[in-house]
Amino acid sequence: MDPAPSPPRLAFRCELAGREFLDFAEVRLTPETSGCELRHGADAGRERSELLVLTVGDLRELAQTTVTGAFRPIKTAPNLRRGWWCRAATEAELEEALDALYPGALTDWWAAGENPAPVQHFREFTGRQTGMYRGIRELSDADAAAVIRAGCAVQFCLRRRVWSVAGLAPDAPDAGKSVIPCLEPCPVLLEFARQGRRLQVDAAMTVALAPGEIATLLHALDRAGDPSTMTSTVREGDLSQPANPRRIRLLRDRLQGLLPVSSSVDAKE
Numbered sequence: 001m002d003p004a005p006s007p008p009r010l011a012f013r014c015e016l017a018g019r020e021f022l023d024f025a026e027v028r029l030t031p032e033t034s035g036c037e038l039r040h041g042a043d044a045g046r047e048r049s050e051l052l053v054l055t056v057g058d059l060r061e062l063a064q065t066t067v068t069g070a071f072r073p074i075k076t077a078p079n080l081r082r083g084w085w086c087r088a089a090t091e092a093e094l095e096e097a098l099d100a101l102y103p104g105a106l107t108d109w110w111a112a113g114e115n116p117a118p119v120q121h122f123r124e125f126t127g128r129q130t131g132m133y134r135g136i137r138e139l140s141d142a143d144a145a146a147v148i149r150a151g152c153a154v155q156f157c158l159r160r161r162v163w164s165v166a167g168l169a170p171d172a173p174d175a176g177k178s179v180i181p182c183l184e185p186c187p188v189l190l191e192f193a194r195q196g197r198r199l200q201v202d203a204a205m206t207v208a209l210a211p212g213e214i215a216t217l218l219h220a221l222d223r224a225g226d227p228s229t230m231t232s233t234v235r236e237g238d239l240s241q242p243a244n245p246r247r248i249r250l251l252r253d254r255l256q257g258l259l260p261v262s263s264s265v266d267a268k269e
């Protein structure tokens with residue numbers, strides 16, 4: 001028998017009621033007469049017979065690695081493996097399945113609807129950091145915003161950021177993110193901010209480039225920073241690597257800002 005339903009489970013029951021389906025980040029949930037089907041949203045039109053049948057217990061392992069075997073430090077990164085389906089027979093199993101695929105997401109989704117929501121904004125969060133993360137406080141608002149814009153871009157994470165820093169609004173509902181909220185900076189973003197601060201401290205070199213040369217660099221960086229081409233040698237969580245896609249995105253945004261508006265190339269979102 002199902003244990004007593006948690007408040008998030010009760011709220012999610014209402015959210016699903018009457019729907020044909022609900023996309024929870026990359027996972028499509030289809031309520032059935034008894035239970036709920038889960039599969040990758042990109043497999044929505046495929047026959048079950050074409051897909052691998054997984055149990056709820058298989059999902060945690062599925063979420064650990066990308067199709068190339070690389071570890072997924074952020075489970076809401078848009079690189080969940082495809083080609084499977086799973087049935088959660090009860091609401092408790094559905095909660096378990098969602099927690100395996102997106103740890104903490106259902107609770108955060110529910111908490112975001114509370115009044116007040118337990119949101120920790122960037123300055124509040126980093127103000128409590130000690131040790132090697134203390135230096136993050138030295139980032140200016142503009143530099144912190146640049147780090148957040150790059151680190152939380154939709155190409156890296158589908159959580160909808162509801163926290164902010166001065167000069168940077170939370171993610172808009174139509175920003176291409178998911179229904180899963182992000183209530184406070186995560187460890188990957190924190191480490192990225194630390195690396196961003198370290199890069200700033202190093203003496204900068206002056207390089208004179210024409211707008212056309214910057215545009216060429218932007219195109220090259222777009223290709224190099226595409227997470228779909230990431231190899232296992234460029235680990236997403238290793239932000240000390242110059243080839244890390246978040247670092248490439250940060251540099252790309254910086255170069256973009258140097259271009260006159262008339263010749264700017266829109267950032268990939």
Ligand code: SF4
Pocket residue numbers: 074076151152156157158159160161182183184185186187188189
């Ligand atoms: S801090 Fe940014 S990267 Fe981390 S979970 Fe939140 S939105 Fe995603």
